[in-house]
Amino acid sequence: MSGSKIALLGAIAGFTIFLGLPIGRLRTPMPRVRALLNAAATGILLFLLWDVLAHAWEPVDGALGDHHYASAAGNGLVMGVCLGIGLVGLVYFDRWVARRSAARSAGAAGPGAAVAPAAAAGWRSKTGELALLIAVGIGLHNFAEGLAIGQSAASNEIALATVLVIGFALHNATEGFGIVAPLAGDIDAEGNTRRPSWGFLLAMALIGGGPTFLGTWVGHGFTSEAVSVAFLTLAAGSIIYVVCQLIGMASRANRMDLLALGVLIGLLAGFATDAIVTAGGV
Numbered sequence: 001m002s003g004s005k006i007a008l009l010g011a012i013a014g015f016t017i018f019l020g021l022p023i024g025r026l027r028t029p030m031p032r033v034r035a036l037l038n039a040a041a042t043g044i045l046l047f048l049l050w051d052v053l054a055h056a057w058e059p060v061d062g063a064l065g066d067h068h069y070a071s072a073a074g075n076g077l078v079m080g081v082c083l084g085i086g087l088v089g090l091v092y093f094d095r096w097v098a099r100r101s102a103a104r105s106a107g108a109a110g111p112g113a114a115v116a117p118a119a120a121a122g123w124r125s126k127t128g129e130l131a132l133l134i135a136v137g138i139g140l141h142n143f144a145e146g147l148a149i150g151q152s153a154a155s156n157e158i159a160l161a162t163v164l165v166i167g168f169a170l171h172n173a174t175e176g177f178g179i180v181a182p183l184a185g186d187i188d189a190e191g192n193t194r195r196p197s198w199g200f201l202l203a204m205a206l207i208g209g210g211p212t213f214l215g216t217w218v219g220h221g222f223t224s225e226a227v228s229v230a231f232l233t234l235a236a237g238s239i240i241y242v243v244c245q246l247i248g249m250a251s252r253a254n255r256m257d258l259l260a261l262g263v264l265i266g267l268l269a270g271f272a273t274d275a276i277v278t279a280g281g282v
Contacts, residue, residue: 009153009165010146010216016169017138017209020176021201023183035250035258041181042246042259043266045134048175049239051274052141056232059225078226079233086140086237090133127182128196130245134182135207137238138175142208144231146215153220172209178266179204182246 023037056079063072149165183196215231250259 010149010213013145013149013165013169013216014142014172014209014212017142017172017176017179018205020178021180021205023177023180032255032258035253035255036262036265037177037181038246038249039259039262040266040269041134041178041262042243042250043263043268044175044178044270045137045239045243045246045266046263047267047270047274048138048141049236049243051270052144052232052236052239055144056229056236059229075226075229078229082230082233083237086137086234086239087241088237090136090238090241093133127194128200130182130242131179131196131204132207133238133245134179134242135204137235137242138179138208139211140231140235140238142172142175143211143215144228144235146212146217147219147228147231148215149212150216150219150221153216172212175208176205179208182249 060072060075060079063069063075180196180201183194247259250256253259
C-alpha cells in the first residue's frame with residue numbers, strides 16, 4: 001500500500017474527533033448536565049489510561065517471558081521516565097500557564113484599561129486550559145495508535161490496518177467529546193456564559209486527532225518498539241493528571257451520583273468502541 005493511502009487511513013481515523021466538538025459550545029450552563037459530561041469524560045479517560053498502560057506494558061511483559069531482561073529493562077526505563085515526564089511535566093506546565101495568565105491580567109489592568117467581555121475571553125479560563133491538557137494527552141495516545149496503523153500497513157497486514165482504522169475512528173469520536181466536555185456551559189465569576197470559539201475547538205481537534213495522521217505516516221516508514229512505549233506512557237502520565245483535575249471539579253460539585261453515573265457511561269463507551277478492534281482479532 002502506498003504512503004499516500006496509508007496517510008489517508010490515518011486521517012480517517014483521526015477525523016472523527018471533530019464529531020464531539022459542538023458540545024463545547026452549549027449555551028445553557030445546566031450544572032447537572034455539565035457535571036455528568038465531565039464525569040463521562042473522566043470515564044473515557046480512565047479507559048484510555050488502562051488501554052495505553054496495557055499496550056505499553058506488553059513489550060516489557062513479553063521480554064520478561066522470553067528472558068530478554070536487557071530489553072525488558074530498557075523498555076521499563078522508557079516507561080518510567082516518560083510516565084514521569086507526562087505527569088510531573090504537566091504540573092509545571094500548568095503552573096507556568098497560570099503565572100503567564102496572572103501576569104497578563106496584571107499588565108492589562110489599570111486606569112482606562114478595557115475589560116474584555118466574557119465571550120471575548122473565550123477559552124482563556126481554567127476549563128480552557130484543562131481542555132488543552134486533555135487534547136495533549138489524547139494526541140500523544142493517538143500518535144501511538146497511528147504508529148500501529150502505519151506499521152500494520154507497512155507489513156502488508158491490510159485487513160488488520162483497516163480494523164485498526166475503524167476501531168480508532170470510533171474511539172476518537174468519544175475522545176473529541178472528552179476534550180470539550182469541561183467547556184460545555186462554562187460560566188465566569190459574574191455568571192456570564194463563556195463559549196469557546198470554533199477556531200479554538202478546531203485547534204483542540206488538531207492537537208488531539210492530528211497525531212493519528214502523523215503517527216501513521218511515521219509508522220509506515222519505520223518500526224520502533226521504544227518509540228511506541230514512550231508515546232503511550234507520555235499519554236498515560238498526562239491522562240492521570242487530567243483525571244485528577246476532573247475528579248477535583250466533580251468533588252466541588254458535590255454530586256457523587258452524577259460522578260458515578262458519568263464515569264460508568266464513559267467506561268462503557270470506551271469498552272464498546274474497543275470491542276471493534278478486539279473482534280478483529282487484534
